[in-house]
Amino acid sequence: MLEVIVFSTLNGVLYGLLLFMLSSGLTLIFSMMGVLNFAHASFYMLGAYFAYALGLHVGFWPALLLSPVLVAALGAMVERFGLRRVHEHGHVAELLFTFGLAYVIDELVHLIWGSIPVSYSAPEYMRAPLFSLFGTDYSIYRGVIIVIAVLMFVMLWYLLKKTRVGMLVRAALTHGSMVGHLGHNVPRLFMGVFAFGCALAALAGVIGGPLLSTEPGMAQALGPVVFVVVVVGGMGSLIGAFYASLLIGLIQTFFVALDVSIGDILNSLGWAVDPYGEVTGITLAAIAPMTPFILLVLILIFRPRGLMGELEP
């Protein structure tokens, strides 16, 4: 039992950090431009695929840096030539645009790399165990991911709180037009934030690709969960997104790890039900993919502004 708890906690935190890498960019973009970028998870997928394709030529580490840069450039183009054009037609048009973009990117990935997973993996030496607990290995790669993620958060915090650009971004979040009046190029700032958010998503893809699996369904598998994180954390709240990411990461990992069915739980509470019935025989592992959405519906019903949000969406 202790083994399950320790490893589920480690894996849950890891998954939560990956989720936060995605949701931090999405939250920044949302609070700045009011756009929920439906294609955000598609940029995450592109990050993984670019890293795979580049890694074949330049090796793992250079690809890890190059891929987010490429995706950021792509994101900047999308903002400049797509989103900015649609902006004048309102928020629904923007959502529709990003929805269509996600659709197109998914299909392009299908077209270019095929519909089966590609063999994108971490270098051999990274798969060696970092430490062993209860006879189970924890690979170096997982440790490296945690380090990269934490470094990224420190950098993000430093950028937003301690630099002039970060100050401008924070000012533009709440007083966009005022920042414009002071002579700053707000559209370019938007483009930069969009590109930066895309780069964060791509970084999540680069380091998450070898861990999960690099396949055309990866955007659709993670995309809705990232939305849940942003809504549960509170729209536009970075710290809320952080807590929500960890919460969802831990819940999902623990549900998968626990080999218990609904009937078992009810029985242990003294209900005496058939542990193999159609409803009572459902295991917690089977419910795991649903947990974020159950959480979302509950949050939207009982606390619509999310964990840390100040405004209702």
Add this chain to the structure above:
Amino acid sequence: MSKRFSSWRLGMPWVAVLMVLLLIPVVVASNGTFSIINVIAIHIVFALSYNMLLGQGGMLSFGHAVFFGLGAYAAIHVMNLIGDASYEGHGLWAHFPVFLLPLIGFFAGALAATVVGWPFSRRAGTAFAMITLGLGELVAAGSQMFPSVFGGEAGVFSNRMVGPIWFGLELAQPAQVYGFMAFWTFVAALAMWAFTRTPLGRMSNAVRDNPDRLQFIGYQQRNIRFLVFIAAGGFGGLAGGMAAVNYEIVTPESLGLLTSGLALLMAAVGGLGVFYGPVVGAVLVTLMNSLLSDYTDASVLYVGVVFLLVVMFAPSGVAGGFEQVRLAWRRGDLGVRLPGWLSSALAVVLYSSGLVATVELIYQISHGKDKLARSLGFEADPASPLVWLVIAALLAAGYGVSKAGKRYREVNA
């Protein structure tokens, strides 16, 4: 304008639609064409029901397929009940015709919308979009857990040639199913159009345009959204019932995000602001899906690209474009406006030819030439930089033309 004249003008399009529906079986003979037409009929009702939410009520939903799918499941289970009852020769269901199954779908969809709708209709906008997305994912994931209801991965199947026969339609061939489809599409479309003219339908437009003001007048926006949500869920379920009869199989996929996305795609391509917009969109998207897939594996991609181009260049959709041209014609300033619109159209043509060429080249690199490239006589070597330069030039020209058109429109506004 006299009342008689205006009701004549209101009824005219419907008479025309009826004529077209009656003419189709005279002109069309092959079963293959009929099966495409039947799918179009289902999609028309589905897209129209979706537009009750987005176009008329201003509620962007990513979970409309839930009602479509639940309606389809309800209809197919009843179809099985009819089959069992008529096999045994007695029982209530033995007297229920398959022809009326869309009604079952309607009630299932409306019931589901009633159950979940109240907390959903509190807010429109992003919150509504997110909560419907959550609902869609929840139901799609949950459906895998109850194989006795949803049939697991394989779905539930049935046989539509059971029970009492109405109007001599045995529903054996797609040509006979067409009679069924035409009837229900006409009835459902007429009902949804009539809905837009009821006070509730008008209030749903008001909720979309100015919810605060509506509140001041003394209406509860939440109640209106809730009622519209139920109606849209019902008609979505009706489309599901039609689909159950057409395919004789319902899979959990019909509940998922892709199906919801299809409704959104069709409604937006056709035009959200015009009642017949989703009809145009359903016809276009279904035709693209079924005809293009014979020629290229990238057909889904092309549908997505069309959607993107529509959102960017014609936000009011294809039907919205018709309406604008018609209005300009009536006002008599078509001559001034046409160059601006034509430049947009030209930009779209340039962009899309550049994009099609890119896609076909990528396809050639990874899989070899496909049928579309061959039938277009597309001869290009993906290795030569010249080809890519031409594509870049096409895209740049499209950008330039769209810029120039925008300037023209601004000057002549």
